[in-house]
Amino acid sequence: MxxxxxxxxxxxxxxxxxxxxxxxxxxxxxxxxxxxxxxxxxxxxxxxxxxxxxxxxxxxxxxxxxxxxxxxxxxxxxxxxxxxxxxxxxxxxxxxxxxNSVTTAEHAIALMFALARQIPAADASTQAGKWEKNRFMGVEIAGKTLGIIGCGNIGSIVAARALGLRMRVVAFDPFLSSERAKSLGAEKVELDELLARADFITLHTPLTPQTRNILSAENLSRAQKGVRIVNCARGGLVDEDALCRALDSGHVAGAALDVFSVEPATSSPLFGRENVVCTPHLGASTHxxxxxxxxxxxxxxxxxxxxxxxxxxxxFPSITAEEAPLLRPFVELGAKLGAVLGQIASAGIEKFSITYDGAVAEQKTKAITAAAACGMLRVFLDQVNPVSALHMARERGVMVEEIARAVESDYESLITVRAVTSKDEIAVSGTVFHDGRPRIVRLGEIAVESEFAPSMIYVTNEDKPGFIGRFAGLLGDAGVNIATFALGRDRLGGAAVALVAIDGPAPPATIAALRDLPGVKQATALQF
CATH class of the missing domain: 3.40.50.720 (NAD(P)-binding Rossmann-like Domain)
Structure with a gap:
């Protein structure tokens, strides 16, 4: 058949x-x-x-x-x-x-021009028989600063076109290296600096828990007065109610939106405003x-x-039918170890390495490396997959290194993923036991054994008496049920880590409260 x-x-x-x-x-x-x-x-x-x-x-x-x-x-x-x-x-x-990359990038540039010169409103006025030349005073694009949030494939194309228009380009992307930004002719900055400097802001990042409402009321207030916003990426990246208030106050001069939090968008408080340009998700709509x-x-x-x-x-990674039974648990382990790094990294990752010790080093490790890179990148990039992960990492200037060593350790097979950021270096190790289930066995230099759970909390703290009681009590007061609690430390009174599996996602307010506990250095909610 x-x-x-x-x-x-x-x-x-x-x-x-x-x-x-x-x-x-x-x-x-x-x-x-x-x-x-x-x-x-x-x-x-x-x-x-x-x-x-x-x-x-x-x-x-x-x-x-x-x-x-x-x-x-x-x-x-x-x-x-x-x-x-x-x-x-x-x-x-x-x-x-x-x-769709070129087409979407071109639409973003087109919306930026339409917004700068009030083209839709001027067109409607002129076709209505009016001649209101003095009413539609625009702004030049040349010489302005464009802030790009998300400088991957599409964002990079937008940057190239903006430079051709004689704009200055600043970019915020956790996975964009300084070297890659320089090669694009852009300046890599943190989000706060982008908000403070940009005359125009364009978004080219996927919608994830980390990027939802990245232009929130608070962040819009930090943007410079008179900024103009362009969104051709995903609805939900911009808090639409907050944007309305910022437009009403004049803090935001205008917005051009191709995407909305609810689509099809047949009604919106953003509609009917002369300083707002709207299109019906046309980013990919060219022949x-x-x-x-x-x-x-x-x-x-x-x-x-x-x-x-x-x-x-x-x-699904690129694995043959013969390789799948043996590699599948290690592929799952690699993806989850990468996801840990992506979620606990305190700054943009510049280098990512994965080391294979023992029996696993003799296997086809490329699929595991791809899965690990995918797990790391997927924290911010929802379109990444194990096949494209290494390409997308290279595209962002992130070095990916694979090391295989047939050496003996405490485990038959050990995988360690390590990331170098602009601020520090972090690592996490894991293995697959004979039951076929992956486990974390080390965080940095601290031994701590834990299975993965859909929702977990990662905490680093000073090893001081009373911490566990305060930690558990805070979770209990918040109605967060603990499933497992794994602890480790480097020495008495030194650095300690905790991996706690919980029933359901951790409320953001609870994580914020954990960070305020005495001795806590980092508290992060993990999702797998």
Whole structure:
């Protein structure tokens, strides 16, 4: 029986031809994705599903997809796919992370010009028969400072175009090295400095717990008066209510938004303002970009269905069927160790290394390294995956080093991930016991053994009497239940660490209170 792919959203006919040329049967039904019931009724007949943003792939839909092996998203975001449910059912989820980059960057520049020269309002006035030349006084782009929040693939393209417009560029990105920033012609700065200096701010970072409302009321108040905001990345990066208040007060001179916290955005307090430009999520909407991502997703899906090749998968590393049983627990360990580093790093990571000691050093470690880098980067970059993680790290100037040593240690296999930041160096080690479950066995130079849990709290503190009681009491008062409590110290009265597994995510207020306890140096909520 030939492989069958359902295309449930509008996609270029060239993609259909790619499937057919590879011997894959393609069923083109571009309006089906809008009908959840019809999609669920037929999905069981297909090996692959090619989508854009209209199709919502839920856990209920996946439960009826008995044959489904792969979902291909023509575009970057996979927020319309229940990736966790797909992973649980063994369904590969792929995206096309780079096909929309130029188009989205150009839209950001276009919105910046529209905002600077009040083009939409001036157009409406002129077409209404008015001639209000003195009403629409704009500002020049040349000589202004552009602050870029998130300087990855798209942000880098925006930087290049801004420099061509004779703008000064400052960039905030935890994974952007000073050397990479210099090569782009940008100046790497912390967020507070960007807010203080930028005449225009453009966002090009994914929406994660760390970046949600990155332009909050507090941060908007720290921006210089008269700043203009452009967002072509994700709704939720800007606190829209706070932005309205900042526009009302005149602290923010204007905003241009292509994305909103709720989409489709049919109503918003931001609408109807002359100093606000709005477009309906058009960042990727050019003929060229649509063609690129359609061809790319068809190529990737066909390669997987006919040859087993995996590219740009968001939920699975490049591992063959023979290697999978042995490597899978170490891949999981690497990803979680990387995620620990990404979450506890106090500054941008400039160098990332992973060392393999013992039996694991003789295995195919590249997949583990990719998973570890992915775990580290995913704290800030939701589109990263094990296939693209090393590329994205290099793109941000982060050096990734892999060291394999067939040496003896206390463990049959030991993996250590280490990060060098602009402020310090941090490391965490782990192993896989015979039960197949990964564990942390060392934080820095301190031995501490702990299994991973979905929600944990990491604390470094001075080894002083009474700390554990105050720590546990604070959690108890906050209604946070402790599942496990692992402790370690370097010496009596020296530095100590605690890894606490809890039932559910730690409330931010609780973490803030922990940081205020006497002797605490760092308190961080961890999510896996």
């Amino acid at each position: 030939p492989m069958r792919v359902l295309i449930s959203d509008p996609l270029s006919q060239a993609a259909v031809q790619i499937f057919k040329a590879r011997g894959v049967e393609a069923d083109f039904q571009p309006s089906l994705g809008k009908d959840k019931e019809r999609l669920a009724a037929v999905i069981g007949d297909y090996d692959g599903l090619a989508i854009r943003s209209a199709t919502k792939v839920t856990a209920d839909t996946l439960a009826k997809a008995g044959r489904l092996k792969i979902i291909g998203r023509a575009g970057i975001g996979v927020d319309n796919v229940d990736v966790a449910a797909a992973t649980a059912r063994g369904v590969i989820v792929m995206n096309t992370p780079f096909g 060229e970009a649509q063609e690129k991502v359609a061809l790319q997703v068809a190529e990737q899906m066909a390669d997987y269905l006919t040859r087993g090749a995996v590219a740009n998968a968001v939920n």
